[in-house]
Amino acid sequence: MSNEQKRMFLAVVLSGLVLFGWQTYFAPPKPVVGDAPIEATQKQTTKVITKTEQVAGVKNVVVPSETSTVLSSYTISNNGYAVIINSDLSIKDFQNPNAVFDFFATTGHEKPFAIQIYNGVAYSSKNFSFNQVSASHIQGSNSDLGINVDFILDDMGKVSYKISSENAYRYRVVLSGTSREEENRQIRKFAYYAQDLDYVNVGDSSEDDGKLRWISIDFNFHLFAMTFKTPLASRVQGFESGAFNTTFVNELKNIDGSIVFAKKNYDHLAKLGENLKHSIDFGFFSIIAVPILRGLQYVHDFFPNYGLAIIILTLLIRTLMFPLQYKSFKSMKKMQKIQPELNRLKEKFKDDPQRMQKETMAAFKKAGANPLGGCLPLLAQMPIFFAFYQVLYNAEEFVGSPFIGWIADLSIKDPMYVLPVLMALAMLVQSKLNPSPTADPTQQKVMMIMPLVFGFIMKDLPAGLNLYIFTSTIYGVGQQLLVYKLTD
Numbered sequence: 001m002s003n004e005q006k007r008m009f010l011a012v013v014l015s016g017l018v019l020f021g022w023q024t025y026f027a028p029p030k031p032v033v034g035d036a037p038i039e040a041t042q043k044q045t046t047k048v049i050t051k052t053e054q055v056a057g058v059k060n061v062v063v064p065s066e067t068s069t070v071l072s073s074y075t076i077s078n079n080g081y082a083v084i085i086n087s088d089l090s091i092k093d094f095q096n097p098n099a100v101f102d103f104f105a106t107t108g109h110e111k112p113f114a115i116q117i118y119n120g121v122a123y124s125s126k127n128f129s130f131n132q133v134s135a136s137h138i139q140g141s142n143s144d145l146g147i148n149v150d151f152i153l154d155d156m157g158k159v160s161y162k163i164s165s166e167n168a169y170r171y172r173v174v175l176s177g178t179s180r181e182e183e184n185r186q187i188r189k190f191a192y193y194a195q196d197l198d199y200v201n202v203g204d205s206s207e208d209d210g211k212l213r214w215i216s217i218d219f220n221f222h223l224f225a226m227t228f229k230t231p232l233a234s235r236v237q238g239f240e241s242g243a244f245n246t247t248f249v250n251e252l253k254n255i256d257g258s259i260v261f262a263k264k265n266y267d268h269l270a271k272l273g274e275n276l277k278h279s280i281d282f283g284f285f286s287i288i289a290v291p292i293l294r295g296l297q298y299v300h301d302f303f304p305n306y307g308l309a310i311i312i313l314t315l316l317i318r319t320l321m322f323p324l325q326y327k328s329f330k331s332m333k334k335m336q337k338i339q340p341e342l343n344r345l346k347e348k349f350k351d352d353p354q355r356m357q358k359e360t361m362a363a364f365k366k367a368g369a370n371p372l373g374g375c376l377p378l379l380a381q382m383p384i385f386f387a388f389y390q391v392l393y394n395a396e397e398f399v400g401s402p403f404i405g406w407i408a409d410l411s412i413k414d415p416m417y418v419l420p421v422l423m424a425l426a427m428l429v430q431s432k433l434n435p436s437p438t439a440d441p442t443q444q445k446v447m448m449i450m451p452l453v454f455g456f457i458m459k460d461l462p463a464g465l466n467l468y469i470f471t472s473t474i475y476g477v478g479q480q481l482l483v484y485k486l487t488d
Contacts, residue, residue: 071127078136079155083259085138088125089115089149094261096157099222100399103261106222108178108188108202109242113226113259115163117145118170123247145169158272159259168251173226175244177217179203184412184462188219190244192236197278206238213275214257215246221264221396221411227257227274264396266293280394288387293395300397306410307403310392310464314471317388318479321381325476326483338363385472392465403463410464417459419466424455426473433480 072087080097091113094103104110116123128140128149140149147165154160163171179202180188190200194210199218212234216225233249248255260272269276282289292313299309318325341363349356392398398410406416414420428451458466 072130074130074132074138076136076138076151076153076159078153079157081153081155081157083151083153083159085130085151087128087130087140089128089140090125091259094224094259096261096263098157099261099263101220101222103224106219106261107176107217107224108180108219109176112176112217112224114174114176116172116174117147118172123170123172156268156272157260157262160256161259162254162256164254166253168253170251171248171255173215173246175215175217175246177202177219177242177244179242180219182220182412183460185460186220188217190236190238191216191218191223191225191279192246193275193278194231197281200236200238200244202238202242202244203240204238205240207236209233209235209249212236212246214279215244216279217244218264218279221394221399222262223264223269223276223279224261225276225279226259227276228255229257229274263399264394266290266395281390282394283386283390285383285387285390288383289391292384292387292391293397296391296395296397305403306398306401306464307407307467310410310468311471314388314468315475317384318472318475321384322479324381325479388468389465392462392468398462398464401464403467407463410467411462413460414463414466419463419470420455420459423458423466423470423473424451426470426477427451427454430473430477430480433477433484 073084073092074087075082075084077083082093082095084092084094086092090111092111096103099106103112107113114125116125126142126145126147128142128147130138130140132138136153138151140151141147145165146167147163147169149164150160150162152160175190177188177190188202190202192198192200192208192210192215193213198208200206202217210233211231212228213231214225214227215236216223232252232255235247235249237245237247239245258272258274260276262268262272264280266277266280269279295313295316296306296309299312300306303309303312342360345356345359345363349359396411401410402408403410406418407414428448431448431451458469
């Protein structure tokens with residue numbers, strides 16, 4: 001880097017520090033454009049005439065005084081589930097007896113959900129009068145707007161809602177949260193689903209539009225979501241303040257769907273319906289990931305320890321893949337045998353690349369080795385690897401599931417880093433068994449360091465994921481040694 005470049009880099013860094021310091025300590029807070037503060041809608045203020053006074057020598061001037069109508073809260077409950085709904089159509093609390101983390105730990109905000117109505121100038125919350133129909137059912141209305149609402153909680157923890165009116169109105173749903181990332185790399189985010197699943201990290205600025213089927217706050221294997229029975233044309237906006245607005249494009253007379261707070265259990269979300277199962281991101285290879293999840297659940301029925309289930313299913317899959325692996329290992333062994341000859345040819349014909357290529361191909365043919373023979377079987381197994389990875393990273397079955405001793409929760413990192421170290425060592429052994437792709441000593445050293453780098457990257461990822469990779473690697477080493485012995 002030249003002195004000019006260094007000065008430019010230093011100037012940019014210093015400018016950034018000055019700007020950051022000003023924004024943090026001196027600049028006034030920015031209002032969120034187009035958003036009525038949620039807190040401001042917690043009370044409805046009505047001006048009423050209280051008396052007649054004489055002001056500044058003028059008689060019979062009416063002077064209003066203000067009285068505040070405090071919001072009311074209503075609770076609906078069913079089968080251990082309970083939801084507290086405020087009269088401005090916001091949700092105060094949502095209790096799920098099956099949740100590991102509570103509603104506020106998931107959403108990260110004291111008022112994470114509100115429905116706002118456009119009044120011709122801005123969106124704001126409106127107060128409703130409610131009646132408690134039954135323990136699990138409340139009805140409300142706003143006579144000024146002519147809007148009626150219904151909330152019914154079923155025994156699976158799903159709140160069915162319906163908003164209806166004679167006149168059409170424009171609505172906005174505001175989700176609010178605070179940004180957070182756990183040690184296991186779980187990040188609080190907003191998720192929305194149209195044809196595909198999309199995410200926005202809480203606190204990020206973003207805009208998108210589409211016909212939405214549901215919106216949610218997603219964090220640490222838990223989901224708070226609002227679904228729409230009919231996909232609604234919407235514009236979504238994320239703000240640095242932690243707000244996520246879903247504005248419906250069209251004026252509507254009716255909106256209905258459901259509101260849920262649940263662990264992201266694939267089977268439970270599938271039963272709830274409305275495409276909520278797609279909130280579990282199994283990635284591109286979901287068609288393989290779901291059978292892997294089913295396999296883990298099946299093994300767990302016989303061995304009620306998900307750590308053992310991971311080991312058993314991994315060994316089973318590796319065994320079933322052994323015929324493909326056999327060809328790969330056999331090709332590697334042949335490549336390993338002719339490696340000294342290949343190195344000699346590279347040195348001998350280093351100034352004649354065409355002759356070196358010709359002699360190298362002749363050496364491959366003579367030994368019956370295929371340089372791609374070891375790669376293609378490995379590539380064929382990559383979909384299974386990525387699918388297994390996604391299952392272990394996203395399935396809630398591992399939340400709070402112990403394995404042995406110090407590993408009390410397979411969904412978080414190994415607190416003593418035993419599994420990442422063992423995994424890195426197993427990968428190091430495996431790399432020594434494979435033929436070197438290069439004769440350059442420096443590049444060979446880099447290749448030897450890669451398992452250690454991978455172990456460092458994996459140290460904070462879920463223990464279940466480290467257990468899978470370690471089991472798969474060490475079993476693969478055993479298979480490789482067996483094939484090498486049989487082909488000697």
